Amino acid sequence: MSPVIGIVIEAIIKSALMVFVLATAFAYLTLAERKIAAFVQVRKGPNRVGPWGLMQPAADGIKLLFKEEMVPAGADKVLFFLAPILTMIPAMVIMAVVPIGPDVELFGRSIRLGISDLNVGMLYILSVASVAVYGIVLAGWSSANKYSLLGGLRASAQMISYEIALGLSIIGPIILAGTMSLQGIITAQQQSTWYVLWQPVGALVFFLAGLAEVNRAPFDMPEAEQELTAGYFTEYSGMKFSLFFMGEYIKMVAVCAIATTLFLGGYLGPYVEQLPWLGILYFTIKTTALLFLMIWIRLTLPRLRYDQLMAFGWKVLLPLALANVVVTATATVLLG
Amino acid sequence: MSEEERNVVAPEQVPVADSIVARFGNALRTDDRDGYEGYVVSVESLKDVATVLRDELGYDYLSSVTGVDYFDEGKIEVVYHAYQTSGGPALNFKVQVDRENPILPSLVSVYPGADFQEREIFDMYGVSFEGHPNLRRILMWDGFAGHPLRKDWQEAYFEEENKPFDSRWPGGDVKRSEAENRFGKNVSYPDEFDIDNWAPEDDSSLYAGLNKSGSNGKKLKTDSLVVNMGPQHPSTHGVFRMVVALDGETITDLQPVMGYLHRNHEKIGERNTFLQNMPYTDRLDYLSSMSNNLGYSLAVEKLMGVDVPERAEYLRVLMAELTRVSNHMWAIGFLLNDLGAFQTPALYAIRARELILDIFEATAGSRMMCNYMRFGGVARDLPDTLRDENTVDFIGDLVNERLPAAIDELDRFLTGNEIVRSRCIGVGVLPADKAIAYSTAGPLLRASGVPYDLRRAEPYSIYDRLDFEVCTRSNGDVYDRYVVRIDEMRESVKICQQVMREIPEEGEIFTGKPQYNVRVPKGESYGRVENPKGELGYYVVSKGKTNPYRYHVRAPSFINLTVLGEMCKGHKVADAVVILGSIDIVLGEVDR
Numbered sequence: 001m002s003p004v005i006g007i008v009i010e011a012i013i014k015s016a017l018m019v020f021v022l023a024t025a026f027a028y029l030t031l032a033e034r035k036i037a038a039f040v041q042v043r044k045g046p047n048r049v050g051p052w053g054l055m056q057p058a059a060d061g062i063k064l065l066f067k068e069e070m071v072p073a074g075a076d077k078v079l080f081f082l083a084p085i086l087t088m089i090p091a092m093v094i095m096a097v098v099p100i101g102p103d104v105e106l107f108g109r110s111i112r113l114g115i116s117d118l119n120v121g122m123l124y125i126l127s128v129a130s131v132a133v134y135g136i137v138l139a140g141w142s143s144a145n146k147y148s149l150l151g152g153l154r155a156s157a158q159m160i161s162y163e164i165a166l167g168l169s170i171i172g173p174i175i176l177a178g179t180m181s182l183q184g185i186i187t188a189q190q191q192s193t194w195y196v197l198w199q200p201v202g203a204l205v206f207f208l209a210g211l212a213e214v215n216r217a218p219f220d221m222p223e224a225e226q227e228l229t230a231g232y233f234t235e236y237s238g239m240k241f242s243l244f245f246m247g248e249y250i251k252m253v254a255v256c257a258i259a260t261t262l263f264l265g266g267y268l269g270p271y272v273e274q275l276p277w278l279g280i281l282y283f284t285i286k287t288t289a290l291l292f293l294m295i296w297i298r299l300t301l302p303r304l305r306y307d308q309l310m311a312f313g314w315k316v317l318l319p320l321a322l323a324n325v326v327v328t329a330t331a332t333v334l335l336g
Numbered sequence: 337m338s339e340e341e342r343n344v345v346a347p348e349q350v351p352v353a354d355s356i357v358a359r360f361g362n363a364l365r366t367d368d369r370d371g372y373e374g375y376v377v378s379v380e381s382l383k384d385v386a387t388v389l390r391d392e393l394g395y396d397y398l399s400s401v402t403g404v405d406y407f408d409e410g411k412i413e414v415v416y417h418a419y420q421t422s423g424g425p426a427l428n429f430k431v432q433v434d435r436e437n438p439i440l441p442s443l444v445s446v447y448p449g450a451d452f453q454e455r456e457i458f459d460m461y462g463v464s465f466e467g468h469p470n471l472r473r474i475l476m477w478d479g480f481a482g483h484p485l486r487k488d489w490q491e492a493y494f495e496e497e498n499k500p501f502d503s504r505w506p507g508g509d510v511k512r513s514e515a516e517n518r519f520g521k522n523v524s525y526p527d528e529f530d531i532d533n534w535a536p537e538d539d540s541s542l543y544a545g546l547n548k549s550g551s552n553g554k555k556l557k558t559d560s561l562v563v564n565m566g567p568q569h570p571s572t573h574g575v576f577r578m579v580v581a582l583d584g585e586t587i588t589d590l591q592p593v594m595g596y597l598h599r600n601h602e603k604i605g606e607r608n609t610f611l612q613n614m615p616y617t618d619r620l621d622y623l624s625s626m627s628n629n630l631g632y633s634l635a636v637e638k639l640m641g642v643d644v645p646e647r648a649e650y651l652r653v654l655m656a657e658l659t660r661v662s663n664h665m666w667a668i669g670f671l672l673n674d675l676g677a678f679q680t681p682a683l684y685a686i687r688a689r690e691l692i693l694d695i696f697e698a699t700a701g702s703r704m705m706c707n708y709m710r711f712g713g714v715a716r717d718l719p720d721t722l723r724d725e726n727t728v729d730f731i732g733d734l735v736n737e738r739l740p741a742a743i744d745e746l747d748r749f750l751t752g753n754e755i756v757r758s759r760c761i762g763v764g765v766l767p768a769d770k771a772i773a774y775s776t777a778g779p780l781l782r783a784s785g786v787p788y789d790l791r792r793a794e795p796y797s798i799y800d801r802l803d804f805e806v807c808t809r810s811n812g813d814v815y816d817r818y819v820v821r822i823d824e825m826r827e828s829v830k831i832c833q834q835v836m837r838e839i840p841e842e843g844e845i846f847t848g849k850p851q852y853n854v855r856v857p858k859g860e861s862y863g864r865v866e867n868p869k870g871e872l873g874y875y876v877v878s879k880g881k882t883n884p885y886r887y888h889v890r891a892p893s894f895i896n897l898t899v900l901g902e903m904c905k906g907h908k909v910a911d912a913v914v915i916l917g918s919i920d921i922v923l924g925e926v927d928r
Contacts, residue, residue, distance in 0.1 A: 299678050299680050302678075306908060
């Protein structure tokens with residue numbers, strides 16, 4: 001067996017596993033959100049399907065699969081079909097560069113836990129994240145629905161504004177680590193400490209901009225239920241709808257995973273050098289904690305208004321992120 | 337109580353009578369029909385009289401406008417009730433027009449609050465108001481033929497004029513209306529109407545009336561967009577529709593469209609006996625059925641001249657104030673939902689409401705559709721035990737401990753919240769003069785700085801003996817409406833505490849013998865209460881029979897909507913939702 005075939009097989013298996021894990025994460029994230037919401041709101045939450053409602057996601061999935069798919073008469077059929085896919089795929093492929101554990105020995109091979117380690121990993125993440133906005137804008141445009149159109153417009157404006165703050169906030173860790181590779185950033189954190197201590201402002205800006213990027217409350221403008229019914233996916237039903245749903249939750253997971261990698265030391269934790277498999281556990285715990293924070297925020301806060309959101313992005317987050325970059329760069333140069 | 341009230345009212349009306357009767361001479365005369373009060377104005381001088389009333393005599397608040405079809409006399413009467421916002425009784429003036437050719441001057445230019453009410457009269461009676469800016473049907477659909485509240489209009493499958501109907505199965509001979517021809521004798525169409533080829537009118541006339549010019553003053557050329565928010569929309573609290581003209585995200589015009597839940601409550605009310613209407617009033621503002629009962633009881637009691645026993649009065653006030661607390665809890669919870677909070681504040685807000693509903697259920701038999709009050713008292717006394725506790729202790733614990741704690745909790749978490757403040761302050765501002773002119777009522781009016789609360793302005797029941805403040809704020813924005821509701825809940829709890837201290841331990845709860853079919857003396861009366869949503873009025877005309885000749889509801893939610901478009905202009909789409917939420921409407925009452 002030539003080494004190339006081995007690498008290909010390894011990549012295929014890892015990708016398939018990643019898709020499976022993300023799909024499961026999506027399913028149980030929806031359940032977790034409903035359970036946490038119930039807990040916060042003094043309710044019981046889903047508890048009919050399986051013990052503690054554990055089979056609820058499966059039931060939901062089956063329901064959505066068998067639902068009638070409706071396409072509005074005035075819709076642009078091709079784009080209408082393409083949009084959910086365009087939202088879903090980038091959310092999935094972002095995770096390709098995120099290392100979820102250190103290298104492990106398996107079947108006599110050293111296997112990296114993580115699909116790939118690009119040396120421009122952060123650039124890859126930013127560019128793929130920008131593609132995701134096309135899905136939303138096209139969904140809003142192609143639905144031939146005014147709510148969808150407004151939702152799509154809001155989404156494009158919001159995502160473009162917040163992407164700048166997002167991009168600036170990750171420059172801090174890159175400067176500190178001296179590399180764009182996510183594996184490199186983790187290794188650098190291993191040598192110093194978690195970057196959330198060196199980069200508290202950067203971490204905050206990243207998290208807030210990330211919330212806006214994945215359209216979570218209080219920045220869920222594009223789908224503001226009370227204003228635009230469901231925003232850009234008003235006209236979607238059945239499996240197309242669930243693709244949007246999936247894309248959104250997987251993006252949540254991706255943002256939290258990236259935040260973990262950049263600021264919380266990724267898979268690092270006690271004894272991880274002796275027992276590399278522990279890395280996955282630490283990574284999962286950290287990511288889950290961030291996901292819980294996102295859900296908690298959604299359950300607590302009302303929504304900002306569209307113009308307030310834009311003002312916050314341009315007038316608060318962007319200057320903050322810029323200042324952070326300047327301070328970090330200066331400090332790095334001065335202190336070596 | 338009714339006799340006393342009339343005696344108090346009479347001397348105050350004398351100077352008014354003198355000054356305007358002298359001025360208008362023949363154009364204005366006292367209504368001398370048996371059991372009627374107020375003045376009859378001639379059609380020509382209606383507008384002048386209204387202007388004088390508003391500008392010179394201080395009757396700045398037009399509470400209610402409604403019509404009555406006096407079929408036998410061939411007249412349609414339009415009845416106006418105007419008040420002074422400084423307090424005091426109503427000035428009731430009427431104008432009569434020929435049934436066949438009813439044309440009246442519109443009072444919208446004098447009292448903008450007459451807008452929707454005149455449209456309703458146009459819809460229901462076919463009275464044409466000259467000079468009305470937008471005279472279209474409001475509750476019925478545009479293609480509807482006829483005017484349903486006219487006495488000669490009969491609904492499909494009409495049976496009889498008044499309930500109780502005769503047996504529908506005389507001698508066991510079952511007849512089903514479905515089996516009848518769809519063109520059967522009870523269903524009438526205009527001659528030219530072709531049911532098989534009829535297509536509904538589109539809304540182009542509605543859209544054409546919208547102001548679509550953007551007012552942002554920018555050089556950028558923009559197109560306006562008309563969006564229908566509703567009838568099926570998560571923010572409208574029911575089936576309500578806002579036609580919004582947008583310039584970007586900014587609202588240039590907003591036109592409310594309603595009637596999707598219309599069931600002609602008033603026509604049903606005229607078929608029913610007086611008492612049969614009581615459970616129907618529950619379904620108006622279904623969140624505050626106790627207050628609805630109270631208003632209707634007051635109106636009919638005024639006509640009947642019965643007194644209410646002391647204990648029953650206390651029970652009524654207790655129930656009405658608990659209703660206010662539960663309604664405001666709901667209103668605040670859903671305002672937060674409209675702000676985009678994910679149900680959490682709403683669910684916390686209605687936790688305490690659940691205990692109030694327990695009291696209602698134990699006392700009246702139903703959580704929401706209470707049907708509790710009767711003419712001359714209440715239906716049942718408090719039960720002995722409630723949730724295995726002594727009822728008095730339960731209520732005492734609720735009003736002294738749990739409700740204040742629940743209100744404090746809301747106050748603590750919401751009032752200072754940064755996002756709530758930034759979304760609510762300065763949004764949907766309604767200045768005091770406009771609030772009065774548009775006949776808004778309740779928290780909407782008081783948040784604009786007008787200390788007008790019926791419980792003080794024209795006390796009914798035992799409110800004159802109770803100690804409470806009229807809560808006002810001065811900015812008239814969404815935030816102030818929210819704060820006024822929080823304050824009002826505190827005052828209501830205070831009233832409940834007093835009631836629980838002072839309520840007579842024993843005593844009658846009903847005057848006279850309970851009977852199904854009360855006979856109400858001839859006359860008209862207007863009973864009004866301070867409902868949680870605002871002034872709820874019932875205009876009842878009796879002809880001495882067992883059913884009302886006219887039964888009109890002045891629904892606060894409906895009339896408060898008159899000003900919605902005005903408040904939303906220039907704000908963002910998201911604000912329209914919040915402003916609507918801050919008015920606190922219930923569609924059961926808006927559409928009736």
